[in-house]
Amino acid sequence: MRVFIVYAHPSADSFTREAKDSFIKGLESAGHSYVISDLYGMNFITDMSEAEYLREAYYRRDESVPADVVMEQEKINLCDAIVFIFPLFWSDAPAKMVGWFNRVWTYGFAYGEDRAMKHLEKGLVICCAGNTMEYFQKTGILSAIEKVMLEDRLYDRVKNRELLILDGTSRESPLRQQNRKKHLERAFSAGVSF
Ligand SMILES: Cc1cc2nc3c(=O)[nH]c(=O)nc-3n(C[C@H](O)[C@H](O)[C@H](O)COP(=O)(O)O)c2cc1C
Known part of the structure; x- marks a missing residue:
């Protein structure tokens, strides 16, 4: 894959x-290939511009999508699966990753009719x-992460969705x-089992 x-x-x-790194070693040992976006390393812009907001809020498919966002969308459509790896910051992904969703899940690509996004086989968080x-189960935070990451952000865009904490x-x-x-x-095995 x-x-x-x-x-x-x-x-x-x-x-x-x-x-x-362990996850990637697992992937490689099983013969899978990968591409990676290291969001801090590449200094990915996470603030949505006003033009981007207007495109998304008013469903203006004719407005152009910024080149850095198109590059991320192309990476998705060249792959069969998507994996998100991050530390939990205040019970969510870091702002850098939340901003990635804000900008990359565009109208006409990730939502709306005739979505251009490939239907992916697998999604792992x-x-x-x-x-x-134990704490996450007791407080309901586990269920909140599952709902936001798997059921909302990945949703039907991905066939099989899994969370590994x-x-x-x-x-x-x-x-x-x-x-x-x-x-x-566990991270290594997750890579192997793709
Ligand atoms: C700003 C910040 C917020 C954090 N918020 C949470 C949190 O809400 N819940 C949690 O379990 N851990 C939280 N942590 C701990 C991180 O998830 C921690 O970074 C994680 O255990 C991974 O370790 P690493 O940073 O060495 O990769 C937070 C850490 C930072 C720096």
């Missing part, structure tokens, strides 16, 4: 970067988080070291 990875973390000195799964991975948590090997193996 050809996989498009959308990755967002501001620092290479992070567990999320390690998880991304790998989210590194400081809190524990690598929990207890904040720097100050003793769980980070305890679970490190297990979590990196």
Whole structure:
């Protein structure tokens, strides 16, 4: 399978970067190919311009889509699957990734009639988080992430959707070291199983 990875973390000195590297090793070991958008690395613009807003809000398909957005859309349509890898910031993806959705999911591409976006086979969300799964279940935050990422952002654009939370991975948590090997193996296996 050809996989498009959308990755967002501001620092290479992070567990999320390690998880991304393990996932890629898994993909490669199973013979899959990939393209990656490292949103911080490429300094992807995440603020929507007024022209973009007017295009989306008024469904103006005739208004042009910015070149950097078209490039992301082309990467999607050249792949069979999409993977989002990010740290949880205030119970959501970093603004860098939320802004990617704001700009790349355009009218006529990701929504509206006659969508140009390819119907992808698989979508995986790998989210590194400081809190524990137990906490996410108890507070309803797990269900909120599932709803927003899988049911709203991916929705019927992707056939099979999955969420993998690598929990207890904040720097100050003793769980980070305890679970490190297990979590990196889970990321690797997720890559293999594409
Ligand atoms: C600004 C900020 C907000 C965060 N918000 C949350 C949060 O809402 N829930 C959570 O579980 N962890 C949160 N964390 C912890 C991160 O998800 C943490 O970065 C993650 O465990 C991955 O570690 P890494 O940054 O080394 O990749 C936050 C971290 C930062 C810097």
